[in-house]
Amino acid sequence: xxxxxxxxxxxxxxxxxxxxxxxxxxxxxxxxxxxxxxxxxxxxxxxxxxxxxxxxxxxxxxxxxxxxxxxxxxxxxxxxxxxxxxxxxxxxxxxxxxxxxxxxxxxxxxxxxxxxxxxxxxxxxxxxxxxxxxxxxxxxxxxxxxxxxxxxxxxxxxxxxxxxxxxxxxxxxxxx
Amino acid sequence: xxxxxxxxxxxxxxxxxxxxxxxxxxxxxxxxxxxxxxxxxxxxxxxxxxxxxxxxxxxxxxxxxxxxxxxxxxxxxxxxxxxxxxxxxxxxxxxxxxxxxxxxxxxxxxxxxxxxxxxxxxxxxxxxxxxxxxxxxxxxxxxxxxxxxxxxxxxxxxx
Numbered sequence: 001x002x003x004x005x006x007x008x009x010x011x012x013x014x015x016x017x018x019x020x021x022x023x024x025x026x027x028x029x030x031x032x033x034x035x036x037x038x039x040x041x042x043x044x045x046x047x048x049x050x051x052x053x054x055x056x057x058x059x060x061x062x063x064x065x066x067x068x069x070x071x072x073x074x075x076x077x078x079x080x081x082x083x084x085x086x087x088x089x090x091x092x093x094x095x096x097x098x099x100x101x102x103x104x105x106x107x108x109x110x111x112x113x114x115x116x117x118x119x120x121x122x123x124x125x126x127x128x129x130x131x132x133x134x135x136x137x138x139x140x141x142x143x144x145x146x147x148x149x150x151x152x153x154x155x156x157x158x159x160x161x162x163x164x165x166x167x168x169x170x171x172x173x174x175x176x
Numbered sequence: 177x178x179x180x181x182x183x184x185x186x187x188x189x190x191x192x193x194x195x196x197x198x199x200x201x202x203x204x205x206x207x208x209x210x211x212x213x214x215x216x217x218x219x220x221x222x223x224x225x226x227x228x229x230x231x232x233x234x235x236x237x238x239x240x241x242x243x244x245x246x247x248x249x250x251x252x253x254x255x256x257x258x259x260x261x262x263x264x265x266x267x268x269x270x271x272x273x274x275x276x277x278x279x280x281x282x283x284x285x286x287x288x289x290x291x292x293x294x295x296x297x298x299x300x301x302x303x304x305x306x307x308x309x310x311x312x313x314x315x316x317x318x319x320x321x322x323x324x325x326x327x328x329x330x331x332x333x334x335x
Binding site for chain 1 (some may be wrong): 314316317
């Protein structure tokens with residue numbers, strides 16, 4: 001079915017207000033679980049966008065509703081942020097509590113590969129910075145930078161996934 | 177989207193384009209000495225493999241070619257749809273999006289089949305087109321979000 005075609009007999013909207021939290025939780029759970037896979041960054045932002053699409057697919061299927069693009073973006077951003085920030089909190093808790101930095105080896109391998117193309121001086125400086133980072137205590141700037149990166153990336157993925165999800169999954173009457 | 181783009185949509189388009197171009201600029205800045213920490217910003221959103229990224233003075237930028245062009249496409253798309261009032265229907269926008277997704281899948285498939293190896297041009301083209309196609313939907317959504325927020329604010333004020 002073409003997603004822009006009107007639904008022949010749209011089912012009646014449920015009497016109760018649709019609750020998007022369950023669908024959001026499942027999508028965020030998907031993003032959260034997938035983030036634990038090593039080298040998942042090789043798939044770029046695809047897992048986060050898929051998590052958002054999953055949320056919108058489930059929500060529109062359960063309530064037989066069509067979201068506007070704005071509602072899709074709102075739901076998408078919240079889903080991506082919930083999943084990504086939850087994962088970031090776990091990473092931070094493990095780092096601050098046990099000194100274990102998740103995906104550290106994988107990220108270091110990627111960063112070393114990135115730096116391998118740089119000049120020897122830059123590579124040396126980067127290696128020294130990495131060593132210094134291992135020994136130094138985690139500070140507020142690192143925490144804030146990590147949180148900012150997580151939130152901005154989640155917003156971008158939520159924006160794209162939410163708008164595309166609203167365009168793709170049209171199942172009945174518009175919400176609201 | 178109607179031919180006469182409303183002023184708020186135009187403003188949102190400009191703002192969104194500014195954001196995506198700033199984001200792209202930060203990715204490019206990551207290649208400059210002293211700004212290596214910027215790579216950390218993009219670590220969760222892109223693999224940043226040097227062989228698949230542009231380099232400045234043999235130092236890779238913060239995003240791979242495809243991701244970089246997706247953001248450039250998003251920025252350009254917001255500008256074009258907001259300022260040049262392209263009267264594109266939802267159906268045609270979906271067709272455009274489907275076409276770009278197919279092109280991207282074809283690029284991935286052809287490279288996986290070994291037809292060509294690590295050719296940045298198709299990755300840049302397909303990524304840029306995908307970002308451009310997405311921007312029609314994101315601009316419309318952001319515009320709707322702004323309007324619904326404004327309506328809520330006005331109704332709160334009137335009560």
